[in-house]
Amino acid sequence: MESYAEAPNGCLLDKTKVGDVVKLLVKAPAKINLALDVLHKRPDGYHEVEMIMTTIDLADRVELSLLEQDKIHILSHNRYVPDDQRNLAYQAAQLLKDRFNVKKGVLISIEKTIPVAAGLAGGSSDAAATLRGLNKLWGLGLSLDELAKLGSEIGSDVSFCVYGGTALAKGRGEIIKELPPPPTCWVILAKPFIGVSTAEVYRRLDLNGTKHPDIYGMIQAIKEHNYQRVCDNVGNVLEGVTLNLHPEVAQIKEQMKRFGADAVLMSGSGPTVFGIVQHDSRMHRIYNGLRGFCDQVFAVRMLGERHSLD
Ligand SMILES: C[C@](O)(CO)[C@H](O)COP(=O)(O)OP(=O)(O)OC[C@H]1O[C@@H](n2ccc(N)nc2=O)[C@H](O)[C@@H]1O
Numbered sequence: 001m002e003s004y005a006e007a008p009n010g011c012l013l014d015k016t017k018v019g020d021v022v023k024l025l026v027k028a029p030a031k032i033n034l035a036l037d038v039l040h041k042r043p044d045g046y047h048e049v050e051m052i053m054t055t056i057d058l059a060d061r062v063e064l065s066l067l068e069q070d071k072i073h074i075l076s077h078n079r080y081v082p083d084d085q086r087n088l089a090y091q092a093a094q095l096l097k098d099r100f101n102v103k104k105g106v107l108i109s110i111e112k113t114i115p116v117a118a119g120l121a122g123g124s125s126d127a128a129a130t131l132r133g134l135n136k137l138w139g140l141g142l143s144l145d146e147l148a149k150l151g152s153e154i155g156s157d158v159s160f161c162v163y164g165g166t167a168l169a170k171g172r173g174e175i176i177k178e179l180p181p182p183p184t185c186w187v188i189l190a191k192p193f194i195g196v197s198t199a200e201v202y203r204r205l206d207l208n209g210t211k212h213p214d215i216y217g218m219i220q221a222i223k224e225h226n227y228q229r230v231c232d233n234v235g236n237v238l239e240g241v242t243l244n245l246h247p248e249v250a251q252i253k254e255q256m257k258r259f260g261a262d263a264v265l266m267s268g269s270g271p272t273v274f275g276i277v278q279h280d281s282r283m284h285r286i287y288n289g290l291r292g293f294c295d296q297v298f299a300v301r302m303l304g305e306r307h308s309l310d
């Protein structure tokens with residue numbers, strides 16, 4: 001028999017002892033970038049960014065089972081997801097073991113819903129969920145801030161994914177300032193039949209002549225809870241790079257606009273495009289219009305709240 005009790009924010013599900021096995025189920029939600037600006041390339045090769053990020057109700061499920069042996073195992077039925085140390089969830093577990101001298105092990109079973117290499121931070125969110133979950137399973141007693149700092153060693157998006165909610169991310173993405181939730185709306189996501197390498201998109205970025213989004217306009221729009229102003233301020237400097245590499249992304253953007261989205265943007269380094277609307281009828285029109293044309297289509301809500309460690 002397996003049973004889990006859901007925690008109040010629905011993200012960390014409770015620890016249950018089943019026979020000798022202690023398991024924990026953690027939700028790992030995807031993110032979208034409502035605005036993404038790149039200021040300059042840094043001497044360390046990374047780019048200095050300013051991004052407005054928010055988590056959405058499209059999530060992987062990460063199940064953590066305590067092992068008495070000193071081992072990390074990954075189980076995933078998705079052929080695009082590595083089941084060894086290349087998996088970001090594996091790296092999260094290894095980091096905690098090394099840093100805190102943990103002698104116990106874990107079996108990490110990942111049920112993927114977030115499309116892979118899609119600009120939705122799926123791997124980063126699995127790593128963040130693993131950090132939050134193992135903190136509890138291995139009894140480490142770390143704060144969200146401490147987990148986010150550790151997460152930045154795994155990848156630039158991991159710190160944000162540790163907190164969730166809505167935030168301004170600066171630095172290479174690891175400096176997080178919390179924001180209130182955006183106005184209520186639908187997010188329709190459409191992913192074409194391609195994956196994109198984040199490193200390649202940053203490498204090809206040429207900031208000369210690039211139009212920069214108004215990050216502080218977006219922050220104001222969110223603080224004012226002004227839906228129209230949020231729509232007016234979406235923007236992503238990486239979009240042009242991916243559109244040049246993959247013209248089908250531009251076609252999806254056009255389709256979304258034609259079906260009536262109030263704002264349309266590529267998330268992160270792409271190729272997933274999202275559209276936002278407030279009315280259910282419009283959401284259905286866009287969702288139905290894009291199915292069949294794209295690899296994967298979802299209609300979801302933004303998640304307002306930050307994760308908690310309870
Ligand atoms: C595109 C975004 O997803 C937007 O949220 C992030 O900026 C990328 O986050 P990520 O995938 O977690 O990125 P990382 O795994 O840290 O880095 C992948 C590669 O992207 C490039 N990279 C990433 C972040 C950043 N601020 N500058 C960069 O130039 C680097 O070449 C790096 O080798």
Ligand SMILES: Nc1ncnc2c1ncn2[C@@H]1O[C@H](COP(=O)(O)OP(=O)(O)OP(=O)(O)O)[C@@H](O)[C@H]1O
Nearest residue numbers: 087088116117118119120121122123126157198268
């Ligand atoms: N848990 C994981 N889930 C998915 N991919 C993973 C995972 N761990 C490692 N990877 C590797 O990372 C690569 C990028 O996957 P991911 O889905 O995280 O990309 P992404 O959504 O574009 O990331 P980001 O938005 O942070 O740039 C994959 O091709 C895969 O090889």
